[in-house]
Amino acid sequence: MPSSPNRPPLAITCGEPAGVGPEVVAKARALIADIPFFVLGNPDHFAGHGVTIRTIDTPDAATADALCVLPHDIPGPAVPARPDPAQAAGVISAIARAVDLAQSGAASGVVTAPIHKKALKDGADFPHPGHTEYLAALAGGVDVVMMLACAELRVVPATIHIAIDRVPAELTPEALETCLRVTHAGLRRDFGIDAPRIAVAGLNPHAGEGGTMGRQEVEWIDALIARLAPDLGCFGPLPADTMFHAGARAGYDAAVAMYHDQALIPIKTIDFAGGVNVTLGLPFIRTSPDHGTAFDIAGRGLADPTSIVAAIRMAWDMGQRRIASGQSGHVE
């Protein structure tokens, strides 16, 4: 898709300085010549990856010939695998600042490098389980879904960052309906799919096997999907263990799963390198690599930037699609 000229750059957040985020951001700059972006963070944290670093004062100064860093107060060095509690507040506020820039139109969207959720909790009492929930709060409490997407599969967990024993209680008919509606709207708007087909997983083994292996399917999931099917193109519930092989995947545009790992195991198995995490339902564009902080390889130059490159390209393409369809690139 050809890009509209003079679009604002994307805002990248640095994520956890002790992880591989700064490394993959720097490597991405060397691999992407056609998309303007800048990163919010401490310029020193991006050194050592063979990329020229330039500090900028405003987003519109970003160029593609260097890694442009809009300085953000994240004090001290980045020590691989050793998160510094003093940096947690800055890591969090960089995300909020990127959102402000996207909401104001100074940035075309937000791409987040991975955070270490426990480090933010320990260092700054971060009250959210992840970016997804924090971004929803920053946007005023909107309904969002977390989608992970690669060329072969899109998945959405209907419950996200909660303990497995809370899933049956939090997976309410209202929550699943909202998830399906947000997913349907996102597939139409951001992926250009006019009539999305959404496969829905069961909660229990064999989708409950007629109520013999769990009752949620027969008590309400079957009926909910049937009611929404005409509007949302959803079908199921399907046994989760058999809905992700290649033949099954050909029958849908996205799979809605009931909990985090039911959705993310298949996609991270199929394409860990190229998967992208995208938040649907926000009034601005947000993508992220599908991997985390990878402390086990941080600081060793081993981090693969493929996922963040895909995340940057997806964010840019989403903006382009919104412009082409007459919507603002950044605000609904």
Ligand SMILES: NC(=O)c1ccc[n+]([C@@H]2O[C@H](COP(=O)([O-])OP(=O)(O)OC[C@H]3O[C@@H](n4cnc5c(N)ncnc54)[C@H](O)[C@@H]3O)[C@@H](O)[C@H]2O)c1
């Ligand atoms: N978008 C995000 O902010 C995000 C996403 C996922 C996980 N996390 C967080 O990251 C932390 C660590 O999570 P985890 O250990 O479960 O997952 P992880 O993705 O950090 O690491 C899992 C495995 O994949 C490898 N790996 C990850 N990224 C890689 C890359 N770019 N190149 C090569 N190998 C890579 C790691 O070395 C490790 O062996 C947790 O705090 C988690 O919550 C954040």
Ligand SMILES: N[C@H](C(=O)O)[C@H](O)COP(=O)(O)O
């Ligand atoms: N659940 C995501 C994953 O495992 O890939 C990851 O933790 C990122 O979530 P946020 O984008 O909400 O931080």
